[in-house]
Amino acid sequence: MANRYKWLLITAGLLLVAVGTWYYLRGTKKLKKVNGIAEYDTLVQPTHYKKIPLKPFRYVMVNCDLGPVKVYLEADLKSSIEYHQTFMKYVEVSYKGDTLMIHTLKTPKSTKENPIYKQISIRTPQISYYMGEATQTFFSNFGADYLKVDNRSSYMRFIACEIEQLDLTTNKSCNFLIDENCSFDKIDAEINPNSALTCNGEVYTLLSLKANNLQNIKFGLNVKSLRMKKYNK
Known part of the structure; x- marks a missing residue:
């Protein structure tokens, strides 16, 4: 039991x-x-960047209401624009003939808790003219016969570009930097007394400068010939 x-x-x-x-x-x-x-x-999370196809264009104008904005212009087979999702609603894109017009609206202050990434990437096979008020502008991997830049940026850099004729003008203080992997036949640049130019790339024929002196101008033996013209006082 x-x-x-x-x-x-x-x-x-x-x-x-x-x-x-x-x-x-x-x-x-x-x-x-x-x-x-x-x-x-x-x-x-889903991707933080939005890429939108664009119609073909040859000219770009960027107008910024306020605050720092970075603009990247890159050579690509197809035209497109890309920006961060936090910045999308503050960017207006329109066309006027062959001109791509970008207007960035006034944005709230970016904070650690709610950051706003004010960056625009523009991709296109070719570009002939750029006018931009962005704080920083970058050109990369462009091959062109002619490019005119009417600058409103505080900083502008050229990376791996091969351009026959480059025209640079600015109406504000700007630091221009041309990387050593760039090459040009001619550069025609207006560097006002409050701006600077560092040219590390090759200039095969002529660097034509409108500047008061060479105090803020730097280049080496990579520039074949230099011609200077002073601003009228």
């Missing part, structure tokens, strides 16, 4: 352990699944 009672207790105990284990495993499986969905929804 005692043995029979002992076996009943053992059997009941095993049954309780088995039922408990089954409930635990089922609950753990559901919990992992729910946690997995919550973690995915929280951590995996």
Whole structure:
């Protein structure tokens, strides 16, 4: 009798352990699944940049209402514009003939909790004219017969560009930088007394400068010939 009672207790105990284990495993499986969905929804976000195809254009004008904006102009087979999703609603794009017109609206102040990435990337096979009020402007990988830049930026840089004739003008203080991987046949640049030019690229024929002196102008033996004209006082 005692043995029979002992076996009943053992059997009941095993049954309780088995039922408990089954409930635990089922609950753990559901919990992992729910946690997995919550973690995915929280951590995996959609891309932060929006790329929009553009119609072909040859001229670009950028007008900024207020605040720092970076503009990147890059050579590509197809024309497009790209900006951060936090900046999209502050950018207006329109066309006037062959001119792409971009107007950036006044934006709220960017904060650590709510950052606004004020950056625009413009991609196009070719560009002949650029006028921009962006704080910083970058040209990269362009090959062109002629490019005129009517600058309103505080900083402008050319990267890996091959341009036959480059015309630079500015009506404000700007730091122009031409990387050593750039090459030009001629550069015609107006560098006002409050601006600077560093030319590390090749200039095969002539660097024509309108400047009061060479104090803020830097170049080396990579410039074949230099011609200067002073601003009228």
